[in-house]
Amino acid sequence: MDDFLSVETQQSRLAAYQDAHRQDRDHPTLPPASALRSAESSLPAPDSPSYLTPTRPEDVARHITADILPALTGQARSSRYYGFVTGGVLPLAQWADALVSHADQNVQVHLPSQTVATAVEDSALRMLAAVLGLDVGVFGGRTLTTGATGSNILGLACGREAVLQRKGGDVGELGLLGACVKAGVTEIQVLTSGGHSSLSKAASVVGLGRRSVRELSTTSRGEEPWRLDIDAVEEHLKRPGTASIIAISAGEVNTGRFAVDGMEDMRRLRALADEYGAWIHVDGAFGIFARVLEDADEYRLLRRQAQGIELADSITVDGHKVLNVPYDCGMFYTRSLPTLQSVFTNPNAAYLSSGATSHPDIPSPLNIGLENSRRFRALPAYAVLLSEGRAGLARLVSNMVRLTRRIAGFVRTSGHYDLLPTPADGDEAVFIIVLFRARDPALNDVLVDRINRTRQMYVSGTSWQGEKAVRIAVSNWKVDVDRDYRVVTSILTAVAEGREFDLSSC
Numbered sequence: 086m087d088d089f090l091s092v093e094t095q096q097s098r099l100a101a102y103q104d105a106h107r108q109d110r111d112h113p114t115l116p117p118a119s120a121l122r123s124a125e126s127s128l129p130a131p132d133s134p135s136y137l138t139p140t141r142p143e144d145v146a147r148h149i150t151a152d153i154l155p156a157l158t159g160q161a162r163s164s165r166y167y168g169f170v171t172g173g174v175l176p177l178a179q180w181a182d183a184l185v186s187h188a189d190q191n192v193q194v195h196l197p198s199q200t201v202a203t204a205v206e207d208s209a210l211r212m213l214a215a216v217l218g219l220d221v222g223v224f225g226g227r228t229l230t231t232g233a234t235g236s237n238i239l240g241l242a243c244g245r246e247a248v249l250q251r252k253g254g255d256v257g258e259l260g261l262l263g264a265c266v267k268a269g270v271t272e273i274q275v276l277t278s279g280g281h282s283s284l285s286k287a288a289s290v291v292g293l294g295r296r297s298v299r300e301l302s303t304t305s306r307g308e309e310p311w312r313l314d315i316d317a318v319e320e321h322l323k324r325p326g327t328a329s330i331i332a333i334s335a336g337e338v339n340t341g342r343f344a345v346d347g348m349e350d351m352r353r354l355r356a357l358a359d360e361y362g363a364w365i366h367v368d369g370a371f372g373i374f375a376r377v378l379e380d381a382d383e384y385r386l387l388r389r390q391a392q393g394i395e396l397a398d399s400i401t402v403d404g405h406k407v408l409n410v411p412y413d414c415g416m417f418y419t420r421s422l423p424t425l426q427s428v429f430t431n432p433n434a435a436y437l438s439s440g441a442t443s444h445p446d447i448p449s450p451l452n453i454g455l456e457n458s459r460r461f462r463a464l465p466a467y468a469v470l471l472s473e474g475r476a477g478l479a480r481l482v483s484n485m486v487r488l489t490r491r492i493a494g495f496v497r498t499s500g501h502y503d504l505l506p507t508p509a510d511g512d513e514a515v516f517i518i519v520l521f522r523a524r525d526p527a528l529n530d531v532l533v534d535r536i537n538r539t540r541q542m543y544v545s546g547t548s549w550q551g552e553k554a555v556r557i558a559v560s561n562w563k564v565d566v567d568r569d570y571r572v573v574t575s576i577l578t579a580v581a582e583g584r585e586f587d588l589s590s591c
């Protein structure tokens with residue numbers, strides 16, 4: 086542990102590590118089937134006589150490194166794991182994460198005379214807000230979560246609380262039924278377009294139900310399906326007996342596109358929400374990071390589309406994706422700390438009171454989030470924000486965008502593939518996701534498997550307008566634009582031509 090805590094040792098280790106990690110970028114995206122089989126058969130068998138007999142720690146460590154590790158995906162190690170939106174792990178973040186376990190802080194009560202942990206969390210949340218262009222004076226409610234799903238649950242829980250309180254109900258005290266009866270509300274609706282699946286999950290968790298989520302996209306007008314139809318939102322807000330949460334996707338998960346077109350749309354939604362007592366939640370899990378891009382021509386459109394997020398009542402940010410800290414880490418911001426407290430207050434536990442006199446402005450995390458006891462998960466994010474700063478984060482994200490755009494350009498002009506969703510759009514609409522399909526329907530049917538079988542590139546399958554499609558989501562800090570572009574395009578070409586892919590040719 087001494088080595089681990091020595092800055093000198095860490096300095097050389099991190100430098101070597103950074104290099105090793107870059108070299109590791111050709112690490113297979115998926116383990117071989119044989120590794121998966123032998124790992125599974127190495128798991129303890131309940132009918133074995135040795136089941137749950139003590140094992141020497143070194144043997145446990147040997148088993149884990151020899152059997153378990155080789156049977157995990159290479160999502161952190163490969164630079165071309167493009168499934169879901171996973172991010173990777175910056176070496177410094179990995180080190181900080183190990184320190185989190187080492188110190189094992191329980192970040193639930195703000196105890197500034199005993200630990201600086203809550204102040205570090207607040208500092209990380211403030212730095213992140215600053216790089217994302219959010220005013221912490223406005224976003225007084227902020228906390229760390231387990232990820233974007235966790236943050237979306239907080240967002241809908243706060244929305245539910247606020248929209249009913251405005252009509253005289255109080256969910257935190259009365260429960261949803263009692264609050265709805267008191268407020269004269271017969272339905273709470275979540276109005277969205279291209280909402281992430283976790284939004285429906287959140288709606289179920291907070292008692293609104295998955296069916297409360299209404300897709301109000303502009304598709305019916307023949308436009309982009311991720312775009313929110315604000316006229317339709319207005320119509321829904323007017324429905325009698327309802328209370329509403331407007332959930333904006335800033336970026337939609339299949340396309341990376343934005344549900345609203347920047348400030349003008351957001352101003353209109355803000356005015357509507359104020360008029361009808363609705364709550365605006367922005368799911369900016371990865372899309373909000375468009376706001377860290379430098380002010381350059383190539384990013385003008387993205388920066389414009391990501392404007393106005395600051396007008397929301399609550400905002401979801403993911404840490405373990407674009408920020409490249411380890412799982413699990415998400416952030417939640419709201420302009421209404423009282424609403425957050427009204428939902429999450431952990432009442433009447435005298436032994437958990439903080440009695441803090443310094444930093445009295447930092448609320449105890451247990452009163453503003455789902456958990457009581459929890460991990461000091463801000464530390465890796467704190468480390469990344471400090472080490473990268475504004476410029477480093479801008480570079481991190483722009484590298485991702487540049488590779489994504491080059492791949493989109495290849496797909497657009499390729500004879501084998503069709504770029505989706507709107508191939509006519511120029512590069513400037515592309516953020517970190519490429520959606521496409523093979524022109525040959527037989528190939529399209531097996532495309533995900535053919536690509537993933539190379540184990541040098543991993544993609545997710547999805548469905549787009551009723552047909553299979555493939556998504557590439559670029560979110561790893563290891564992106565090497567030129568080399569990754571060469572590998573990706575030779576994989577896509579080999580797969581389309583029915584040839585074996587050969588990494589050594591790249």
Ligand SMILES: *Cc1c(COP(=O)(O)O)cnc(C)c1O
Pocket residue numbers: 170231232233234235237281283335336337338368369370371403415
């Ligand atoms: C990934 C993602 C989520 C879910 O995030 P988790 O971190 O997996 O909980 C929610 N919304 C969007 C837009 C996402 O991309």
